[in-house]
Amino acid sequence: MxxxxxxxxxxxxxRKGPDLIQEKDAESDAAKGAQLKERPxxxxxxxxxxxxxxxxxxxxxELQQDLSVLARPSVRRCVAISLQEELFSLHEMELVxxxxxxxxxxxxxxxxxxxxxxxxxxxxxxxxxKSKDVSGDEGEVQPLSEERELPDQxxxxxxxxxxxxxxxxxxxxxxxxxxxEEREDVPASEQDLDEGSETAETQAESTGMKETFHxxxxxxxxxxxxxxxxxxxxxxxxxxxxxxxCLKAFRTVSLLRNHVNIHTGTRPYKCSDCDMAFVTSGxxxxxxxxKHTHEKPFKCSMCKYASVEAxxxxxxxxxxxxxxxFHCCLCSYAxxxxxxxxxxxxxxxxxxxxxxxxxxxxxxxxxxxxxxxLQKHSENVPKHQCPHCATVIARKSDxxxxxxxxxxxxxxxxKCRYCPAVFHERYALIQHQKTHRxxxxxxxxxxxxxxxxxxxxxxxxxxxxxxxxxxxLSCNKCFRQKQLLNVHFKKYHDKNFIPTVYECPKCxxxxxxxxxxxxxxxxxxxxxxxxxxxxxxxxNKKKKQKGPxxxxxxxxxxxxxxxxxxxxxxxxxxxxxxxxxxxxATDAAEEPKAEVTCEMILNMMDK
DNA sequence: CACCGATGCGCCCTCTGCTGGTACCAA
DNA sequence: ATTGGTACCAGCAGAGGGCGCATCGGTG
Numbered sequence: 001m002x003x004x005x006x007x008x009x010x011x012x013x014x015r016k017g018p019d020l021i022q023e024k025d026a027e028s029d030a031a032k033g034a035q036l037k038e039r040p041x042x043x044x045x046x047x048x049x050x051x052x053x054x055x056x057x058x059x060x061x062e063l064q065q066d067l068s069v070l071a072r073p074s075v076r077r078c079v080a081i082s083l084q085e086e087l088f089s090l091h092e093m094e095l096v097x098x099x100x101x102x103x104x105x106x107x108x109x110x111x112x113x114x115x116x117x118x119x120x121x122x123x124x125x126x127x128x129x130k131s132k133d134v135s136g137d138e139g140e141v142q143p144l145s146e147e148r149e150l151p152d153q154x155x156x157x158x159x160x161x162x163x164x165x166x167x168x169x170x171x172x173x174x175x176x177x178x179x180x181e182e183r184e185d186v187p188a189s190e191q192d193l194d195e196g197s198e199t200a201e202t203q204a205e206s207t208g209m210k211e212t213f214h215x216x217x218x219x220x221x222x223x224x225x226x227x228x229x230x231x232x233x234x235x236x237x238x239x240x241x242x243x244x245x246c247l248k249a250f251r252t253v254s255l256l257r258n259h260v261n262i263h264t265g266t267r268p269y270k271c272s273d274c275d276m277a278f279v280t281s282g283x284x285x286x287x288x289x290x291k292h293t294h295e296k297p298f299k300c301s302m303c304k305y306a307s308v309e310a311x312x313x314x315x316x317x318x319x320x321x322x323x324x325x326f327h328c329c330l331c332s333y334a335x336x337x338x339x340x341x342x343x344x345x346x347x348x349x350x351x352x353x354x355x356x357x358x359x360x361x362x363x364x365x366x367x368x369x370x371x372x373x374l375q376k377h378s379e380n381v382p383k384h385q386c387p388h389c390a391t392v393i394a395r396k397s398d399x400x401x402x403x404x405x406x407x408x409x410x411x412x413x414x415k416c417r418y419c420p421a422v423f424h425e426r427y428a429l430i431q432h433q434k435t436h437r438x439x440x441x442x443x444x445x446x447x448x449x450x451x452x453x454x455x456x457x458x459x460x461x462x463x464x465x466x467x468x469x470x471x472x473l474s475c476n477k478c479f480r481q482k483q484l485l486n487v488h489f490k491k492y493h494d495k496n497f498i499p500t501v502y503e504c505p506k507c508x509x510x511x512x513x514x515x516x517x518x519x520x521x522x523x524x525x526x527x528x529x530x531x532x533x534x535x536x537x538x539x540n541k542k543k544k545q546k547g548p549x550x551x552x553x554x555x556x557x558x559x560x561x562x563x564x565x566x567x568x569x570x571x572x573x574x575x576x577x578x579x580x581x582x583x584x585a586t587d588a589a590e591e592p593k594a595e596v597t598c599e600m601i602l603n604m605m606d607k
Numbered sequence: 608c609a610c611c612g613a614t615g616c617g618c619c620c621t622c623t624g625c626t627g628g629t630a631c632c633a634a
Numbered sequence: 635a636t637t638g639g640t641a642c643c644a645g646c647a648g649a650g651g652g653c654g655c656a657t658c659g660g661t662g
């Protein structure tokens with residue numbers, strides 16, 4: 001065996017990662033051959049096969065997750081597994097003693113039925129068996145292997161032997177247990193003769209004190225012949241008890257009865273604490289643990305997690321080990337359980353099975369739809385108040401983002417744009433910078449003038465220097481500000497220009513400026529207020545009232561607000577309005593004078 | 608043989624939290 | 635008009651709870 005292993009070791013070491021050994025005889029002997037059994041009492045991994053018991057204890061890390069166990073009863077008395085080559089060097093191939101430790105292996109009979117790991121090009125491989133699809137129709141893949149709990153600390157030895165030639169790259173796990181060593185004395189062909197036999201063969205214990213019955217096919221032993229005989233039926237395909245409703249066959253009457261109860265809805269096991277009822281007593285016990293007693297017998301050794309079911313603990317352990325046995329065949333995603341893979345497959349199929357009953361929007365997950373309904377179609381939805389500021393955010397997760405972005409401590413200093421202050425919290429920086437917002441930080445060296453923006457100061461300083469860089473091309477008149485030049489040009493050189501007229505509603509006299517009209521029309525105080533308010537509203541709304549327009553008078557009046565009790569600071573608003581309106585016709589035409597300030601023009605230019 | 612507890616697999620669900628696109632607002 | 639910031643929102647995955655069902659093995 002060792003020689004054979006050496007000869008084929010190189011082939012073995014060529015085997016890469018997730019490739020699986022292809023099942024050769026899945027439909028025949030193997031089907032009733034290799035089985036994996038968990039031993040609740042211990043931590044050893046037992047691999048049952050027609051030739052005895054394989055018990056292995058794998059050293060964590062030595063056997064990777066994709067270790068698969070295959071039964072090849074028609075070829076050898078062995079179990080084939082695949083290993084990643086980096087785990088075993090050539091010289092280790094002849095005889096390997098492996099300590100099997102739980103959580104490091106991923107061994108399953110299911111692997112015999114499962115497709116091989118998807119190839120990078122998507123080709124599942126010629127021997128891939130897709131018979132068992134998670135979703136049934138979504139092209140999902142089965143796990144490479146299924147983690148098994150290894151509840152026994154006992155160490156068991158087994159050996160590996162490379163098997164096959166050429167393309168045959170398989171590792172044969174040969175049991176080194178006492179039973180198997182005895183059987184190695186018998187030629188393989190003779191052993192094969194025994195395998196299919198289900199004859200009840202009793203073997204007396206060496207002590208002779210008590211007779212036990214050993215199954216020749218698996219590890220089962222029993223002290224009672226009746227149990228043994230019943231067990232032997234599990235190796236038979238005989239299922240004489242047929243459900244008359246669905247024609248499904250069962251081995252025992254009890255199994256059939258439970259099954260028929262499902263059809264009939266008969267649930268004889270009723271919970272004493274609630275209205276639930278179940279077909280089997282086991283379901284009731286489990287239900288009571290979940291809902292009433294909260295007994296959780298399966299405890300995680302690495303954290304405080306405990307579960308009602310062993311399978312839940314097994315699933316939980318994957319969060320510690322990082323094992324992801326369920327691989328997507330369309331991308332690199334792998335999940336820790338079948339449901340997540342199925343859910344993930346919707347991202348490829350585009351399926352959105354959840355529909356909002358109100359707006360009929362569709363969603364891939366029920367939780368997403370639920371949140372949608374809550375946020376879009378519900379009232380009095382509780383919001384989340386930021387503990388550090390006044391922000392209120394609809395979703396808790398978004399509040400978390402808010403806290404992370406605005407209230408988390410940053411190691412790097414964030415500097416204020418306007419002063420030397422530095423901050424480590426973004427929110428504090430923003431609040432601080434707001435204090436600069438209305439600050440007239442730019443102060444003139446030659447007078448008391450101050451402004452918010454530097455360019456305003458640039459324009460202002462021309463009043464001290466006398467600089468007038470904007471020259472009218474028609475009359476060579478110079479201006480300090482471009483906007484003043486524009487106004488001048490329109491007024492004196494643009495024939496098509498028609499300025500706005502503000503007409504006193506009482507006497508009909510026209511004015512180019514509101515304030516002039518208002519001074520004239522003291523009896524029109526209310527009208528004036530409304531017009532100014534209207535002008536203010538227009539400015540705030542669109543900021544587009546940049547110049548005099550034909551018919552602006554009528555427009556302004558029409559848009560006057562109806563609130564008669566509105567109070568407007570005339571001086572303030574005239575400062576904003578005057579630059580864009582100037583007198584024509586009824587008043588003597590003249591250039592804007594003192595009413596037009598630098599800031600007015602610049603503000604207008606900003607708009 | 609029936610009963611019962613245990614086991615295992617599968618399916619579905621909820622809750623939770625992160626991520627990236629988008630609309631909106633202010634500068 | 636542009637740009638940057640941020641709440642809003644849907645998409646998606648992690649983790650765990652709960653139940654349906656089949657099966658096995660111990661026991662009376």
